[in-house]
Amino acid sequence: MAITMTDAQARAASAGFEKLSLRGVTRAYGKNPPALRDFDLELGRGDFVALLGPSGCGKSTALACLAGLQPLTRGSIWRDEERIDTRPTEQRGFGMVFQNYALFPHLSVQKNVEFGLAMRKVARRERQQRALAALRTVQLEEHAGKLPSQLSGGQQQRVAIARALAIEPEVVLMDEPLSNLDAALRIEMRTEIKRLYQERGLTVLYVTHDQEEALSLATRLVVLRKGRLEQTGTPQEVYTNPVSAYVAGFMGYRNLFPASYLESGAGREVTVSAFETSVTGTLIAGEQPVSGGEVTVAIRPEDFTIAADADKNAIKAIAEVVEFHGRELSVQARTAAGGVLHLKTDQSVVAGSNLALTARPDRVLVYQGGLDRSELDIEVGAA
Amino acid sequence: MTATPAPARMPRQPIRHRLAERGIDFSLLLLLPAVAVIAGLFLYPFIYGVGISFQPQAGGGVFANYKNFFTDSYQSGSILKTLRLALPVALVSVGLAAPLAYQCRRDFRGRKVVTLVVMLPITFGSILIAQGMPRVFSPYGWANLLLNDVGLPQANLIYNYWGTFIAAVLTTLPLSFLMMMGFFGGIDRSLEHAAATLGASRAARFWRIILPLAAPGILTAFMLACVEAFAIFPSAILVGQPDNQTHVLTIPIYQAASQNSDYTQASAIAIVLTAIELLILALAVFVRGLLFKGPATGGKG
Numbered sequence: 001m002a003i004t005m006t007d008a009q010a011r012a013a014s015a016g017f018e019k020l021s022l023r024g025v026t027r028a029y030g031k032n033p034p035a036l037r038d039f040d041l042e043l044g045r046g047d048f049v050a051l052l053g054p055s056g057c058g059k060s061t062a063l064a065c066l067a068g069l070q071p072l073t074r075g076s077i078w079r080d081e082e083r084i085d086t087r088p089t090e091q092r093g094f095g096m097v098f099q100n101y102a103l104f105p106h107l108s109v110q111k112n113v114e115f116g117l118a119m120r121k122v123a124r125r126e127r128q129q130r131a132l133a134a135l136r137t138v139q140l141e142e143h144a145g146k147l148p149s150q151l152s153g154g155q156q157q158r159v160a161i162a163r164a165l166a167i168e169p170e171v172v173l174m175d176e177p178l179s180n181l182d183a184a185l186r187i188e189m190r191t192e193i194k195r196l197y198q199e200r201g202l203t204v205l206y207v208t209h210d211q212e213e214a215l216s217l218a219t220r221l222v223v224l225r226k227g228r229l230e231q232t233g234t235p236q237e238v239y240t241n242p243v244s245a246y247v248a249g250f251m252g253y254r255n256l257f258p259a260s261y262l263e264s265g266a267g268r269e270v271t272v273s274a275f276e277t278s279v280t281g282t283l284i285a286g287e288q289p290v291s292g293g294e295v296t297v298a299i300r301p302e303d304f305t306i307a308a309d310a311d312k313n314a315i316k317a318i319a320e321v322v323e324f325h326g327r328e329l330s331v332q333a334r335t336a337a338g339g340v341l342h343l344k345t346d347q348s349v350v351a352g353s354n355l356a357l358t359a360r361p362d363r364v365l366v367y368q369g370g371l372d373r374s375e376l377d378i379e380v381g382a383a
Numbered sequence: 384m385t386a387t388p389a390p391a392r393m394p395r396q397p398i399r400h401r402l403a404e405r406g407i408d409f410s411l412l413l414l415l416p417a418v419a420v421i422a423g424l425f426l427y428p429f430i431y432g433v434g435i436s437f438q439p440q441a442g443g444g445v446f447a448n449y450k451n452f453f454t455d456s457y458q459s460g461s462i463l464k465t466l467r468l469a470l471p472v473a474l475v476s477v478g479l480a481a482p483l484a485y486q487c488r489r490d491f492r493g494r495k496v497v498t499l500v501v502m503l504p505i506t507f508g509s510i511l512i513a514q515g516m517p518r519v520f521s522p523y524g525w526a527n528l529l530l531n532d533v534g535l536p537q538a539n540l541i542y543n544y545w546g547t548f549i550a551a552v553l554t555t556l557p558l559s560f561l562m563m564m565g566f567f568g569g570i571d572r573s574l575e576h577a578a579a580t581l582g583a584s585r586a587a588r589f590w591r592i593i594l595p596l597a598a599p600g601i602l603t604a605f606m607l608a609c610v611e612a613f614a615i616f617p618s619a620i621l622v623g624q625p626d627n628q629t630h631v632l633t634i635p636i637y638q639a640a641s642q643n644s645d646y647t648q649a650s651a652i653a654i655v656l657t658a659i660e661l662l663i664l665a666l667a668v669f670v671r672g673l674l675f676k677g678p679a680t681g682g683k684g
Contacts, residue, residue: 067576091582092580098577099578100573102573103577106675151666
């Protein structure tokens with residue numbers, strides 16, 4: 001069945017806002033360092049923006065500030081030319097989906113979805129019809145009479161999404177909506193969210209710590225670090241050109257290790273010393289480091305190739321753990337110096353075998369300065 | 384037709400497994416002390432009391448004690464007086480404690496102080512409270528001096544119904560508060576947040592989300608306060624009007640037992656008191672059965 005727009009929806013689409021902006025938003029809890037610092041964000045109509053970062057980076061705080069669930073310590077929020085951060089949550093008209101679903105346990109699925117419409121004083125008949133229509137879009141129409149506790153986790157989150165969409169909000173805020181689901185369901189629901197986004201022309205602000213989720217859903221990525229914006233761009237831009245080792249860590253550069261700068265080659269090519277050998281890579285940003293200066297090297301597991309033992313510019317390591325992943329093997333190896341490396345290969349490797357690893361210089365990213373690994377509190381996905 | 388051979392009998396599982404399947408194991412022994420105490424100190428005296436209530440000291444048939452009580456309008460009138468005290472006390476106590484408990488469900492500056500102050504009356508006991516009340520409510524207590532100063536007539540809030548009422552509210556309030564704080568605290572904050580994003584005002588969130596989810600707790604608190612107020616005794620005498628307005632059921636029990644040394648009569652009245660309490664509890668439990676009882680969380684988390 002084709003998705004039909006109600007009048008209200010059509011009106012919302014034609015008379016809606018152009019952009020939503022957070023300007024210099026700061027949120028401090030007591031005397032602790034602010035959870036969010038001078039944060040600027042623009043959300044255009046039809047955008048799907050993902051806020052990405054580890055726990056404690058301020059992404060959920062940003063969402064809560066926008067929803068009005070948290071006061072702003074400094075800064076303001078604007079809907080086009082109208083300041084909205086002084087309005088209470090209930091007058092902002094954003095739909096929100098929570099990590100723990102937040103369904104009203106004492107109300108039926110139908111009543112849950114109707115709740116926002118009831119608050120808007122929509123007549124009972126219309127309310128019921130619109131709630132059923134919203135449930136239909138998430139394929140849960142036949143469960144309308146049940147209590148939330150009678151549904152599975154995935155179904156509950158679909159009800160939560162239907163509930164948020166039933167009020168035809170200008171913006172849908174999603175706070176880690178898939179984090180409580182198991183892996184298979186997470187991927188299924190991800191597709192579901194993308195489908196709803198495309199079919200209904202939603203505007204979405206999506207908070208997640210999962211780079212796969214962010215990359216696959218968003219039209220624009222915003223990476224946060226310690227309450228500040230670290231990088232923003234399309235998923236392709238951020239994925240291929242992470243501006244810092246921190247962002248690289250999020251974009252699948254699982255191998256992040258310290259090295260010292262040796263010399264520069266052509267263009268931005270640099271040679272660094274690491275693991276008792278020299279590695280040639282690409283300097284990402286900033287001035288040429290001084291000789292012997294501290295740098296951080298980032299390499300994706302799939303960018304390593306296993307070279308012949310004789311290659312003197314290869315990193316020598318011993319395979320420690322070998323996992324079978326179907327088409328390829330995922331290997332954890334340890335260098336003589338004790339560093340841990342991760343690689344993916346379709347060659348056969350057994351635990352205990354000696355490896356010589358190389359990577360193309362354009363796939364080896366070199367960042368100035370060290371990296372605090374503890375900052376990268378990431379859950380590494382299956383990919 | 385050939386008879387099917389009898390199936391080979393499966394060897395029976397060891398007794399330990401069979402008992403465990405029915406939930407019987409050694410951890411049940413942990414219940415023993417509590418069961419012994421309840422049986423020895425509560426159940427036995429109760430059954431004994433029921434027994435002697437039907438063996439009147441003065442003779443006159445099995446039901447003589449009950450007949451005495453119900454035909455003496457002064458004595459049986461205490462049923463109504465008890466109800467007139469206990470039900471409003473429970474209502475006011477829950478009504479006052481509910482907003483406090485609602486606020487205290489999450490952390491804020493000074494929460495511990497508020498909690499401590501509300502809880503203090505528990506440690507005082509009703510006699511200490513009754514001792515302190517004249518300083519506030521007597522004609523020369525500060526409440527009346529204050530009324531005097533602002534030019535309002537004096538209020539008789541002690542040595543009558545209101546004296547006992549106030550004392551009873553003070554003693555039951557902490558219990559209601561404690562009870563409800565647990566229930567309000569168990570309501571997931573994200574439910575309120577979700578309701579707010581859906582357009583529910585503060586009032587709508589309270590009436591449509593918080594209250595329905597906390598209702599079982601509020602009802603439980605009401606029952607507890609009610610039971611507590613039913614057994615009120617010291618404050619009915621010390622700050623009430625024990626021969627008239629606050630002639631609650633405990634007073635004829637005390638008089639029968641201590642002044643007339645008629646334990647059988649005292650038991651009979653105590654049984655009446657118990658029966659009324661049980662009736663109210665049964666009603667409350669029935670109402671609670673109609674409410675939503677599941678966990679007040681929004682899903683996983």
